[in-house]
Every structure is written in C-alpha cells, then in structure tokens.
Amino acid sequence: MTESTFDPRYDPAFQRGYVPRPQNPGQAVVSPVSPDDLADPQRPVPGRRSAARPAFAMPDASVAPPAPRVAAPVPQQQQTPPAEQLAEPQATDAAEPERETEEEIRRPFVKELLNPFVWVLIVGGALLAIWGRESYFDAYRRQSQLQFNQDGQSDTQAELESLWAVIQFAPTLFGAGLVIAAAGLVVLAMRWRR
Amino acid sequence: MIRGLRAALRNPFAWLLALTGVVLVATGVWKFRYSVALQTGRERYPDIDDIGYTYALINEGFRLAPWYVGVGLLCVVCAVAAVALRVRRR
Numbered sequence A: 001m002t003e004s005t006f007d008p009r010y011d012p013a014f015q016r017g018y019v020p021r022p023q024n025p026g027q028a029v030v031s032p033v034s035p036d037d038l039a040d041p042q043r044p045v046p047g048r049r050s051a052a053r054p055a056f057a058m059p060d061a062s063v064a065p066p067a068p069r070v071a072a073p074v075p076q077q078q079q080t081p082p083a084e085q086l087a088e089p090q091a092t093d094a095a096e097p098e099r100e101t102e103e104e105i106r107r108p109f110v111k112e113l114l115n116p117f118v119w120v121l122i123v124g125g126a127l128l129a130i131w132g133r134e135s136y137f138d139a140y141r142r143q144s145q146l147q148f149n150q151d152g153q154s155d156t157q158a159e160l161e162s163l164w165a166v167i168q169f170a171p172t173l174f175g176a177g178l179v180i181a182a183a184g185l186v187v188l189a190m191r192w193r194r
Numbered sequence B: 001m002i003r004g005l006r007a008a009l010r011n012p013f014a015w016l017l018a019l020t021g022v023v024l025v026a027t028g029v030w031k032f033r034y035s036v037a038l039q040t041g042r043e044r045y046p047d048i049d050d051i052g053y054t055y056a057l058i059n060e061g062f063r064l065a066p067w068y069v070g071v072g073l074l075c076v077v078c079a080v081a082a083v084a085l086r087v088r089r090r
Helices: A035-039 A100-114 A118-148 A155-192 B005-009 B011-041 B053-065 B066-090
Strands: none
Touching: A118 A155, A118 B053, A155 B011, A155 B066, B005 B066, B011 B053, B011 B066, B053 B066
C-alpha cells in the first residue's frame, strides 16, 4: 500500500479540544501538545513524527489508534451557593421567622403600598360604594317628596320613574363598589412577600 | 405546626381583609335587624319629619344589607385563601 493518505485522526486540527493559535510571522509553529500526549509514548504526537515512519504513511497496525478523547471537563467554579442565597427564607425554613428583622418586614409592605393600580381599585371601589349608597338615600328622599306633593304632572311622573330606577340599581352599584375595593385588598394580600 | 403558617399569618393585608370582612358582616347584620325593628315599631324613627329618609333606612336593611354581608364573607374567605396559599407554597 503505497497510497499516501491523509488521516485526520492524527492531525491536531481534528482533535477534540483543539484551539488554533494566532501565528506570528517570525514565530515557529508549535502544535498544541497536551500533557496526555506527552505522557503516552505510544500516542503519536502531532507535529513530531518519528524518523522511521514517513510523513504520509498508513497508520501502523501495531500502534493502537488513539482512543476517542473525551473533552476535558471545564474546571468549574466551586458550586457553593452564595451567602445571600443561603440567607433566603426558603433555604432555612424552620428557623427563619425568628430571624427576620422589622426592617425586612416593612420593606415589602411599603413596596406593595406604592402600587398605584391597587390604590385605584381601593379608592375607586370605596367611592363607588359611597356614591351608590348616597344616591340610594337621595332617591328615596326625593321620591317621598314627590309622592306626597305631586299634582299629577307628567314631569313629576317621569322623575318618579327615573328615581325608581335609581333605587333599583343603586344597591348593585354599592355592592360592586364594595367588591372592587375588596379586590384591591385581595391583591395586596395575595402578593404579600411572594 | 403547619410549615410556614407563622410567616403567613404575619401578612398584614390578609388581616386587614379579614377585619374588613368581619366589620362588613357585622354592619350588614346590624342594619338588617335595625330595619326590621323600625318596620315592626320596636325602634323609633330617627327623624319622623323626613319620611323619605325613614323609608330609605328601612329599605336599606333589606336591599343593601345583603351586599354588606355577602362582600364581608367574601373578604374573610379571600383572607383565609391568601394565608392558605402562602402556607402551601412554602
């Protein structure tokens, strides 16, 4: 077999973990040689071919092909959780209630109170409830006045009908206001220190 | 002790919600009883000259009081739910 072949198995450029280095013009080309290659005498070192063996020769049968190299594990940093993670209440659940300071409790309280949408719910709901109750009372008062003083005019009759509608719908308005205000409180309670 | 219950019970908004609910329920019950007392004559009208206000007061117990009680119960239930969800998550 005189056919000269290029075997990528012995080329460093095709080895796993090969990192091409930028070559300066005046600097000699140095192939990356890993400590594994130096430690293993049977392993053909890339870029350093033996004299007995031609440069482009078939791989010697007596020489075992290089074992598939497993990528060297990247040295990871020690996986120790940061100190603040350990200090979180989830990490030490059993003893955490006693260790929380007053400041830690107050901070999310103020943070949640600064949510403007919650205030819109609470204030809007309260105003709606007050408006519904006041309109209910006003409608009853006005209706009484008209009923006791009416003279059979059509304007009076039309106003009575509208007042009756207010009396019918005002309780619903009042209830909706209460529900909306309660929803604001529910949001605050649900989002507390989540 | 249920895990996380103490921390969950320190939720001030849940307490506020529960307190609001209790106040609403109590107000609704009181208004209903007052309206019944006004209607049956056990209570005197607060302002006999303002008959419209008296009518409104009587009817408030029958038309607004259910809202007080219903929303109040809803508030209490939501407060308990907020605490319960907190306990389950921990």
